[in-house]
Amino acid sequence: MIFYFSGTGNSKWVAEQIADSQKSKLMPIGDEINTSCSYHLEPGELLGFVFPVYSWGPPQIVLDFIDKMKIDTLDGRPDYLFFACTCGDDVGYTDRVMKSAFERKGWRLDSCFSVQMPNTYVLLPFFDVDDHDLEQSKLRKAVKKVEKINTILGARSNSFAMLVTSIPWIKTFLIRPLFNQSLKKVDSKYWVTDDCIECGLCAKACPVHNIEMKNGKPAWRCDGSCIGCLGCYHRCPKHAIQNGKITLKRGQYYHK
Numbered sequence: 451m452i453f454y455f456s457g458t459g460n461s462k463w464v465a466e467q468i469a470d471s472q473k474s475k476l477m478p479i480g481d482e483i484n485t486s487c488s489y490h491l492e493p494g495e496l497l498g499f500v501f502p503v504y505s506w507g508p509p510q511i512v513l514d515f516i517d518k519m520k521i522d523t524l525d526g527r528p529d530y531l532f533f534a535c536t537c538g539d540d541v542g543y544t545d546r547v548m549k550s551a552f553e554r555k556g557w558r559l560d561s562c563f564s565v566q567m568p569n570t571y572v573l574l575p576f577f578d579v580d581d582h583d584l585e586q587s588k589l590r591k592a593v594k595k596v597e598k599i600n601t602i603l604g605a606r607s608n609s610f611a612m613l614v615t616s617i618p619w620i621k622t623f624l625i626r627p628l629f630n631q632s633l634k635k636v637d638s639k640y641w642v643t644d645d646c647i648e649c650g651l652c653a654k655a656c657p658v659h660n661i662e663m664k665n666g667k668p669a670w671r672c673d674g675s676c677i678g679c680l681g682c683y684h685r686c687p688k689h690a691i692q693n694g695k696i697t698l699k700r701g702q703y704y705h706k
């Protein structure tokens with residue numbers, strides 16, 4: 451069984467490739483978190499999580515979901531547990547954060563993977579989507595990486611190689627908590643330009659159903675449920691969704 455969270459489609463694509471190859475059920479965390487979060491696992495069945503890296507760690511919704519989950523194996527543990535995260539650049543100590551979440555449940559991690567994909571974070575100075583060549587090169591390499599992941603998962607073997615670069619501890623354990631505070635208010639800064647064609651794709655793209663269409667235009671709930679994934683911004687076919695002023699000069703990317 452594979453649970454995924456995805457704002458702009460990268461992690462969804464990875465999750466789909468894995469679920470297809472491993473013949474696993476695929477479940478969106480944004481929907482599942484509103485249920486009892488109780489699941490049946492067959493003996494030998496793998497349990498996996500696929501998600502994007504946000505500020506060098508997993509999105510909070512992934513951690514909240516894991517905390518809430520119950521599985522019905524005899525000892526309450528999965529037979530084989532993995533996670534795969536997608537990132538634009540590097541993952542910091544995402545693996546340490548995930549291992550702690552699993553340890554709280556008494557689960558042992560069997561494998562973890564990182565897959566570099568086109569970047570989607572655009573809300574700070576000097577951050578933008580990748581240029582076309584880099585985007586395409588990352589997507590080509592990702593196909594091979596996911597094939598390797600599927601070979602490892604198929605054999606139920608172990609792999610813990612993650613894409614870590616400089617100062618991971620500072621990024622994950624000092625910067626990330628501050629960044630997570632700023633994510634809580636992201637949706638209060640969204641606005642829509644006159645280019646909006648009222649297509650509703652933004653509302654459909656939101657993985658936590660945080661957008662309502664009011665008089666044809668998107669309205670964000672601003673009740674703390676926005677994850678800050680930027681799915682609505684990137685999905686807009688007219689670049690009509692803006693977050694503050696910074697996105698007026700930023701590019702868009704959505705995995706097709």
Ligand SMILES: Cc1cc2nc3c(=O)[nH]c(=O)nc-3n(C[C@H](O)[C@H](O)[C@H](O)COP(=O)(O)O)c2cc1C
Pocket residue numbers: 455456457458459460461462501502503504505506507536537538539540541567568569570571678679680705
């Ligand atoms: C809020 C936010 C924070 C991000 N932080 C990081 C990061 O710390 N490191 C990184 O390499 N990429 C980062 N990214 C880029 C995404 O991890 C990457 O583009 C991912 O593949 C997006 O996955 P998705 O399409 O499934 O949402 C961030 C993106 C967003 C929206």
